Amino acid sequence: MAKKPDTDAFADMFARFGRDLKMPTVDVDAMLEHHRKNLEALQKSAAASAGGAAAVMARQKEILESSLHEITEMAQSFKASGAPQEVLAEQARLARKAFDTALTNAGEVAEMMSKSGTESVDILRARIREAMDEIRSAYEKRS
Numbered sequence: 034m035a036k037k038p039d040t041d042a043f044a045d046m047f048a049r050f051g052r053d054l055k056m057p058t059v060d061v062d063a064m065l066e067h068h069r070k071n072l073e074a075l076q077k078s079a080a081a082s083a084g085g086a087a088a089v090m091a092r093q094k095e096i097l098e099s100s101l102h103e104i105t106e107m108a109q110s111f112k113a114s115g116a117p118q119e120v121l122a123e124q125a126r127l128a129r130k131a132f133d134t135a136l137t138n139a140g141e142v143a144e145m146m147s148k149s150g151t152e153s154v155d156i157l158r159a160r161i162r163e164a165m166d167e168i169r170s171a172y173e174k175r176s
Contacts, residue, residue, distance in 0.1 A: 060171075067167060074160030078153045085149020089142055096138045103134070 107127050 063171065067164065071160060071164065074156055078156040081153045081156060082149060085146065085152065089145050089149070092142060092145060096142075100131075100134065100138075104131075 107130075111123065111127070
């Protein structure tokens with residue numbers, strides 16, 4: 034009858050071999066926890082980005098609705114009667130008002146996007162610092 038291979042002895046042989054060479058052991062639980070925290074940070078960062086994008090889109094919708102309302106009111110109140118210089122002056126005033134409003138709105142949207150991006154990056158930056166501390170701590174324990 035064929036002898037059954039002794040798998041326990043084989044595994045023990047490799048374990049002894051690793052100990053004899055003083056090879057570092059791998060803490061699988063710590064590694065999984067490290068990656069779990071990385072994934073959580075990525076999820077929080079993505080949620081912050083998505084929240085920021087949703088806020089920007091909502092504000093842009095409000096701006097568009099407001100602009101359309103203002104344009105409608107200006108068009109209804111605009112009277113083309115009078116001297117050509119007066120008509121041109123009124124048109125220039127309306128154009129200037131539209132330009133100033135668009136500039137203000139663009140600045141507001143840009144600031145919202147900047148804050149959203151900063152928040153997202155700050156989450157990742159904090160996780161990187163934490164990961165570096167974990168690595169440093171694990172290294173110091175082994176030394």
